[in-house]
Amino acid sequence: MDVLGLLHLDELSHGLANLSMFPYFDMAHYIVSVMALREQPGALEVSRVSPLACWFSSMLFCFGGAVLSGIMLAEPPVAPLTNSTSVLLASVIWYLVFYCPMDLVYCCAALLPLRLVLSGMKEVTRTWKVLGGVTQAHSKYKDSLLVMIAIGWAKGAGGGLISNFEQLVRGVWRPETNELLKMSYPTKITLIGAVLFALQQTHYLPLQKHHLMLLYTMFTVINKSRMMLTGSSASPFAAFESAIYKTLFTGYSPYAVLTGEVKKACIDNGTTNRMTSTSTTKESSENRAVGKSAPASPVRGQSESLKAKEESENAETTDCKKTN
Amino acid sequence: MDVLGLLHLDELSHGLANLSMFPYFDMAHYIVSVMALREQPGALEVSRVSPLACWFSSMLFCFGGAVLSGIMLAEPPVAPLTNSTSVLLASVIWYLVFYCPMDLVYCCAALLPLRLVLSGMKEVTRTWKVLGGVTQAHSKYKDSLLVMIAIGWAKGAGGGLISNFEQLVRGVWRPETNELLKMSYPTKITLIGAVLFALQQTHYLPLQKHHLMLLYTMFTVINKSRMMLTGSSASPFAAFESAIYKTLFTGYSPYAVLTGEVKKACIDNGTTNRMTSTSTTKESSENRAVGKSAPASPVRGQSESLKAKEESENAETTDCKKTN
Amino acid sequence: MDVLGLLHLDELSHGLANLSMFPYFDMAHYIVSVMALREQPGALEVSRVSPLACWFSSMLFCFGGAVLSGIMLAEPPVAPLTNSTSVLLASVIWYLVFYCPMDLVYCCAALLPLRLVLSGMKEVTRTWKVLGGVTQAHSKYKDSLLVMIAIGWAKGAGGGLISNFEQLVRGVWRPETNELLKMSYPTKITLIGAVLFALQQTHYLPLQKHHLMLLYTMFTVINKSRMMLTGSSASPFAAFESAIYKTLFTGYSPYAVLTGEVKKACIDNGTTNRMTSTSTTKESSENRAVGKSAPASPVRGQSESLKAKEESENAETTDCKKTN
Numbered sequence: 001m002d003v004l005g006l007l008h009l010d011e012l013s014h015g016l017a018n019l020s021m022f023p024y025f026d027m028a029h030y031i032v033s034v035m036a037l038r039e040q041p042g043a044l045e046v047s048r049v050s051p052l053a054c055w056f057s058s059m060l061f062c063f064g065g066a067v068l069s070g071i072m073l074a075e076p077p078v079a080p081l082t083n084s085t086s087v088l089l090a091s092v093i094w095y096l097v098f099y100c101p102m103d104l105v106y107c108c109a110a111l112l113p114l115r116l117v118l119s120g121m122k123e124v125t126r127t128w129k130v131l132g133g134v135t136q137a138h139s140k141y142k143d144s145l146l147v148m149i150a151i152g153w154a155k156g157a158g159g160g161l162i163s164n165f166e167q168l169v170r171g172v173w174r175p176e177t178n179e180l181l182k183m184s185y186p187t188k189i190t191l192i193g194a195v196l197f198a199l200q201q202t203h204y205l206p207l208q209k210h211h212l213m214l215l216y217t218m219f220t221v222i223n224k225s226r227m228m229l230t231g232s233s234a235s236p237f238a239a240f241e242s243a244i245y246k247t248l249f250t251g252y253s254p255y256a257v258l259t260g261e262v263k264k265a266c267i268d269n270g271t272t273n274r275m276t277s278t279s280t281t282k283e284s285s286e287n288r289a290v291g292k293s294a295p296a297s298p299v300r301g302q303s304e305s306l307k308a309k310e311e312s313e314n315a316e317t318t319d320c321k322k323t324n
Numbered sequence: 325m326d327v328l329g330l331l332h333l334d335e336l337s338h339g340l341a342n343l344s345m346f347p348y349f350d351m352a353h354y355i356v357s358v359m360a361l362r363e364q365p366g367a368l369e370v371s372r373v374s375p376l377a378c379w380f381s382s383m384l385f386c387f388g389g390a391v392l393s394g395i396m397l398a399e400p401p402v403a404p405l406t407n408s409t410s411v412l413l414a415s416v417i418w419y420l421v422f423y424c425p426m427d428l429v430y431c432c433a434a435l436l437p438l439r440l441v442l443s444g445m446k447e448v449t450r451t452w453k454v455l456g457g458v459t460q461a462h463s464k465y466k467d468s469l470l471v472m473i474a475i476g477w478a479k480g481a482g483g484g485l486i487s488n489f490e491q492l493v494r495g496v497w498r499p500e501t502n503e504l505l506k507m508s509y510p511t512k513i514t515l516i517g518a519v520l521f522a523l524q525q526t527h528y529l530p531l532q533k534h535h536l537m538l539l540y541t542m543f544t545v546i547n548k549s550r551m552m553l554t555g556s557s558a559s560p561f562a563a564f565e566s567a568i569y570k571t572l573f574t575g576y577s578p579y580a581v582l583t584g585e586v587k588k589a590c591i592d593n594g595t596t597n598r599m600t601s602t603s604t605t606k607e608s609s610e611n612r613a614v615g616k617s618a619p620a621s622p623v624r625g626q627s628e629s630l631k632a633k634e635e636s637e638n639a640e641t642t643d644c645k646k647t648n
Numbered sequence: 649m650d651v652l653g654l655l656h657l658d659e660l661s662h663g664l665a666n667l668s669m670f671p672y673f674d675m676a677h678y679i680v681s682v683m684a685l686r687e688q689p690g691a692l693e694v695s696r697v698s699p700l701a702c703w704f705s706s707m708l709f710c711f712g713g714a715v716l717s718g719i720m721l722a723e724p725p726v727a728p729l730t731n732s733t734s735v736l737l738a739s740v741i742w743y744l745v746f747y748c749p750m751d752l753v754y755c756c757a758a759l760l761p762l763r764l765v766l767s768g769m770k771e772v773t774r775t776w777k778v779l780g781g782v783t784q785a786h787s788k789y790k791d792s793l794l795v796m797i798a799i800g801w802a803k804g805a806g807g808g809l810i811s812n813f814e815q816l817v818r819g820v821w822r823p824e825t826n827e828l829l830k831m832s833y834p835t836k837i838t839l840i841g842a843v844l845f846a847l848q849q850t851h852y853l854p855l856q857k858h859h860l861m862l863l864y865t866m867f868t869v870i871n872k873s874r875m876m877l878t879g880s881s882a883s884p885f886a887a888f889e890s891a892i893y894k895t896l897f898t899g900y901s902p903y904a905v906l907t908g909e910v911k912k913a914c915i916d917n918g919t920t921n922r923m924t925s926t927s928t929t930k931e932s933s934e935n936r937a938v939g940k941s942a943p944a945s946p947v948r949g950q951s952e953s954l955k956a957k958e959e960s961e962n963a964e965t966t967d968c969k970k971t972n
Contacts, residue, residue, distance in 0.1 A: 396724065397724050398718070398724040474729060499820065505698045505819050506698060574696075
């Protein structure tokens with residue numbers, strides 16, 4: 001791309017593309033992942049009661065993408081275990097974050113400046129993982145855009161996508177929450193990355209790979225830093241998403257009944273919208289059947305827990321600073 | 325088979341066997357599947373809140389058999405995504421059924437005559453899917469009848485068999501319901517088909533493939549039409565099942581205690597059936613431990629939700645007709 | 649190893665190593681496994697309502713290890729079905745244990761002396777399964793100790809490790825229970841076996857295979873018999889585990905707050921341990937969000953149900969003796 005060439009970014013992008021993730025960037029990824037697990041509600045208690053379940057959960061946070069994409073491509077999901085060095089590194093970090101005397105490691109890593117750097121480095125690994133997934137899918141299924149996107153997404157955001165089953169390892173089951181129902185920011189940005197890299201791979205996107213890597217990495221790192229510094233969890237695509245949503249997915253709204261617009265609709269049609277009310281009744285009867293296990297609305301119920309997760313990621317961890 | 329030859333059905337069966345499922349029959353399968361999803365309790369709300377989760381659920385309804393049989397044979401479960409045309413077709417149908425302005429597509433397709441035709445065409449695809457599964461298993465595992473039956477069944481009734489996990493995508497979790505605990509009619513007829521085609525493949529059934537295809541397809545189509553027209557969900561095998569059940573599975577009934585026959589048993593034996601009461605107590609204490617999440621009996625709890633599902637499939641959808 | 653040679657155990661260990669598991673030991677494994685399923689709370693009711701779900705559950709109890717290790721190595725999880733003889737044998741045993749007239753088979757097999765012999769024989773099959781898993785992993789991933797341990801463990805203790813999903817087949821869902829959170833004795837002994845055999849395979853353990861097989865088999869059989877005869881479920885490694893736990897996993901204890909030590913900690917630091925209390929609050933709010941489906945502590949909740957399971961395994965089944 002000429003613009004980038006003119007800006008003398010060619011060299012920078014080549015340098016980035018040749019960067020090795022091991023060991024420093026991988027390490028940052030493991031630290032941030034294990035810290036995210038530790039900040040999950042109940043995780044600390046599990047770490048005391050069953051170190052093995054805690055270790056397995058940590059490995060799913062660190063290698064979830066490789067496991068998920070392995071399953072999707074019918075490759076052994078135990079494959080990540082063959083890389084002993086990575087597993088050993090992740091295990092040491094898991095041990096230090098959870099069990100270090102005086103909790104030194106967690107408290108240090110949770111200091112805002114250090115956490116900012118580590119999170120930025122973790123975002124860099126995302127580019128490599130998404131690209132790895134897209135390339136792997138491309139080598140198996142030539143020209144199947146959808147498979148490339150799916151594998152790239154799974155490899156980059158695997159830990160989030162399998163979170164239901166990761167939680168099950170720790171004895172937690174929240175069916176009303178999953179990343180497809182309400183995507184968190186990391187899952188969203190990974191999906192966008194997977195789409196871009198898949199388009200680049202199939203030459204629909206007239207951009208060279210190393211240029212795209214530079215642009216995508218810069219975007220994710222800058223955006224993550226901005227979010228951590230301002231403490232906001234607002235997605236940069238909110239306006240875009242909202243526009244798409246309004247254009248495509250509101251053609252017919254039987255849920256007017258839920259938002260008070262039902263009266264107008266009834267008067268317009270001169271008849272009661274029987275179908276809508278039937279489906280609402282079915283739902284409530286289902287909720288009754290399931291008992292008190294599910295909140296009234298599965299979709300509303302999860303937003304709180306997801307918010308808690310995001311807050312914990314963006315937390316300024318003032319507590320640690322005080323106790324130190 | 326001479327009888328069929330005499331009836332001049334040979335030509336008809338050859339014609340049927342050479343029928344291409346793509347695009348019309350596949351389309352009917354997608355429409356009926358996506359409509360079945362839309363009639364699940366809570367599905368419409370999910371379609372508004374998260375189109376992506378709704379799309380993924382629809383794909384599991386449409387391609388669940390391919391995904392499940394892929395997993396069972398250690399073949400990539402993403403393989404259905406490689407067939408871009410099918411995925412595109414299913415996605416367009418998903419979009420039209422859920423988001424078409426004025427809800428035109430759903431209301432039209434839900435009209436009884438059209439729905440009857442579409443459901444009949446969907447039943448035809450079942451034959452092809454079951455046969456495809458059996459053939460695929462036969463090519464990998466020669467002479468293993470059980471594997472052929474399992475794969476044929478999974479391919480033909482995959483959407484139902486993985487319904488627990490399909491529901492999880494939509495934030496619904498009903499562990500007390502699954503197709504093994506209480507089979508619905510489509511799952512049952514698919515299992516029978518898988519057994520027949522596996523027996524034909526291994527030459528235990530002295531029938532030619534295209535004859536069996538004709539007979540099985542006719543049976544499923546006629547039976548489905550009858551069920552939709554009469555609104556009954558009575559299985560045609562009820563008497564047969566009941567006879568098998570009574571012959572084979574009632575040798576020893578510790579559950580007499582539940583049906584009031586315990587007194588007779590006690591008097592006969594001259595002793596209280598201690599074991600039975602112990603196991604009953606264990607169960608109730610487990611239910612207490614699980615809390616209020618599970619209904620008193622997992623088996624009783626599901627029958628209602630399954631009934632709701634079947635009713636929605638057989639619904640005459642009078643609401644749509646009225647509002648149009 | 650010379651010591652064993654001197655004790656003239658060489659011949660015995662060679663004899664053991666050449667022992668064929670089929671049919672007697674396999675049969676004992678199936679009987680004990682199906683009986684363990686039957687003693688699960690609610691299993692008998694499921695066996696009356698849905699023989700198919702009950703059969704599938706039994707197969708997961710009998711062949712769970714093969715299914716799980718198959719999935720982990722991306723080999724077809726239906727592979728156990730290809731061995732028709734084993735499946736037929738297991739199915740016959742399933743039928744006899746659940747539906748035999750007068751319940752003769754279960755009551756006989758539940759008599760202590762017979763059950764002792766059968767359980768001992770089942771322990772012998774464990775050695776073969778663990779070794780089989782380790783060897784299989786070794787042939788695919790040379791020198792990857794972790795994969796060998798994982799596959800050996802999965803093959804030997806598969807039924808336990810997938811118990812959550814086996815229960816789901818029967819309509820039971822207990823997310824607060826899993827073998828990683830609180831390992832039962834069979835899972836623990838299998839893990840130790842997998843580690844030992846993996847070390848032997850990679851020549852870190854200076855022992856010949858048949859010697860290790862003899863030692864490990866003797867240990868498991870004797871220990872199981874002791875546990876059944878004394879009715880104790882105390883692990884022989886309790887002291888060892890406790891020592892490791894105290895050394896490695898108590899560096900930093902944020903759960904002091906739960907055990908009343910918080911005051912001391914607060915005074916020491918001269919500040920309230922805000923982080924700890926935050927995490928406790930988060931947890932309780934999560935529990936509130938999940939509703940009444942999970943007990944206050946997932947970890948505490950399961951110990952009871954696991955205890956019930958172990959008790960049922962060690963039960964002296966006096967009831968049967970009386971009624972016969």
